[in-house]
Amino acid sequence: MAIRRTLLIALLVFALAGWAGAASKRRAAESCGGCHAAHRTDQGSCAACHRGDPAALRKEIAHQRLLSGQAAEHARADAPAVAEGRRLVERLACRRCHVVGGSGNRLATDLDRVAWKREQSELARSLAVPVENMPRFGLDDRQAEPVIAFLLQNADTESADATYRVRFSGASAKGDSTFEKHCGGCHRALVTDGPLGRGSAGPNLSGLFSAFYPATAPGSRHWTAETLGKWLENPRSVRPRAAMRPVRLEAGELERLVEEMQASAPKSTTPRKEAAGR
Numbered sequence: 128m129a130i131r132r133t134l135l136i137a138l139l140v141f142a143l144a145g146w147a148g149a150a151s152k153r154r155a156a157e158s159c160g161g162c163h164a165a166h167r168t169d170q171g172s173c174a175a176c177h178r179g180d181p182a183a184l185r186k187e188i189a190h191q192r193l194l195s196g197q198a199a200e201h202a203r204a205d206a207p208a209v210a211e212g213r214r215l216v217e218r219l220a221c222r223r224c225h226v227v228g229g230s231g232n233r234l235a236t237d238l239d240r241v242a243w244k245r246e247q248s249e250l251a252r253s254l255a256v257p258v259e260n261m262p263r264f265g266l267d268d269r270q271a272e273p274v275i276a277f278l279l280q281n282a283d284t285e286s287a288d289a290t291y292r293v294r295f296s297g298a299s300a301k302g303d304s305t306f307e308k309h310c311g312g313c314h315r316a317l318v319t320d321g322p323l324g325r326g327s328a329g330p331n332l333s334g335l336f337s338a339f340y341p342a343t344a345p346g347s348r349h350w351t352a353e354t355l356g357k358w359l360e361n362p363r364s365v366r367p368r369a370a371m372r373p374v375r376l377e378a379g380e381l382e383r384l385v386e387e388m389q390a391s392a393p394k395s396t397t398p399r400k401e402a403a404g405r
């Protein structure tokens with residue numbers, strides 16, 4: 128009898144300890160190990176905004192893939208940082224090369240498919256020290272964080288890694304490129320066959336004839352073969368203070384140029400509905 132009672136007590140103690148342990152783990156998860164004061168508890172869980180592992184008690188593990196600062200705003204559709212990020216992505220015309228939020232040219236990586244997989248520092252670095260064929264936008268941290276918040280908000284959290292890398296066509300293909308010959312000293316353009324040009328005196332002309340290039344043609348319109356032809360004849364007849372000089376093209380060259388640059392237009396995606404819930 129005495130043995131049975133001792134057993135029962137032991138069992139009870141075990142059960143109580145287990146229950147208390149689970150409760151403290153739950154509490155720990157709610158405030159990330161008790162290391163941080165709780166905030167924004169009405170807006171979601173710590174990990175929903177900051178990622179990380181809320182059940183971990185060691186900082187190194189808890190902070191895995193952590194998002195800090197304004198990047199953590201991605202979880203709220205109406206967050207000011209997200210709105211600021213959207214504005215910057217539109218103003219800087221990221222979509223002339225990337226898909227963001229389901230729309231954009233597919234000349235470079237589909238950012239919806241990679242953003243969630245990257246560390247915040249990797250995304251920040253991609254913006255601060257861009258690859259050769261991505262313009263250097265000169266964003267500071269206060270602008271980069273909202274851009275990252277917007278990219279994360281649109282990111283597909285479950286996509287298979289499908290990183291697209293810009294193709295580099297051989298030098299021979301570039302040899303007879305009209306763009307290389309007349310524009311490449313001052314401009315760059317990504318086309319489906321790879322990058323053209325190496326200059327940075329003028330804007331990056333990737334996707335010039337697509338809806339994702341800024342509407343900088345006369346009358347705030349998108350560029351067409353016709354408006355480009357007029358521009359090349361005399362930029363200052365179009366924009367009085369234009370810093371570009373006229374470019375004389377031989378017969379047939381404008382057509383070839385347009386064809387080369389249009390190689391970017393067909394592979395674009397149209398807007399899809401806002402990513403649900405995030």
Ligand code: HEC
Pocket residue numbers: 158159160161162163173174177178179180181182183184185186189190193194195196
């Ligand atoms: C063991 C304690 C501990 C745990 C667990 C922990 N943190 Fe931290 N956290 C810290 C300390 C200490 C700092 C101060 C900066 C540093 O040392 O990295 C910090 C910094 C931060 C920062 C600021 C980082 C920056 O770059 O400015 C954020 C955001 C943060 N933690 C979020 C979280 C979230 C979310 C969790 C849970 C998923 C979590 N932390 C879990 C201890 C912890």
Ligand code: HEC
Pocket residue numbers: 157158159163164165166167168170171172173174175176177194195196197198199200202203
């Ligand atoms: C709705 C999204 C959201 C939730 C939920 C949330 N945070 Fe934050 N957190 C932010 C944002 C955004 C900031 C940046 C400063 C600010 O605006 O308050 C921040 C700032 C912080 C900071 C200060 C360091 C920094 O990056 O500026 C820490 C630490 C932190 N959060 C930890 C936590 C912990 C722990 C939890 C869970 C109890 C949590 N957060 C829940 C969005 C959130």
Ligand code: HEC
Pocket residue numbers: 215216219220221222223224225234235236238241245250253254258260261262264274290291292293317331333
């Ligand atoms: C002229 C084309 C172009 C424009 C415009 C452009 N990018 Fe990029 N971006 C690239 C290329 C090329 C890469 C390298 C990856 C690849 O080959 O697709 C890249 C890479 C990136 C990466 C890293 C992707 C990864 O796999 O980790 C991020 C993040 C990024 N760009 C964000 C942006 C944002 C945000 C903007 C707008 C502010 C922008 N880019 C505008 C061409 C461009």
Ligand code: HEC
Pocket residue numbers: 306309310311312313314328329330332341343355358359366368369370371372374384
């Ligand atoms: C000597 C350098 C130089 C050359 C060569 C050159 N451009 Fe430009 N281009 C510029 C500069 C600088 C600008 C900025 C004009 C301004 O001040 O608004 C520009 C602007 C443009 C614009 C307006 C884009 C916008 O969004 O405002 C287009 C289109 C353009 N160039 C097309 C071309 C094409 C096509 C070629 C080749 C046939 C070419 N350029 C050759 C320097 C050059």
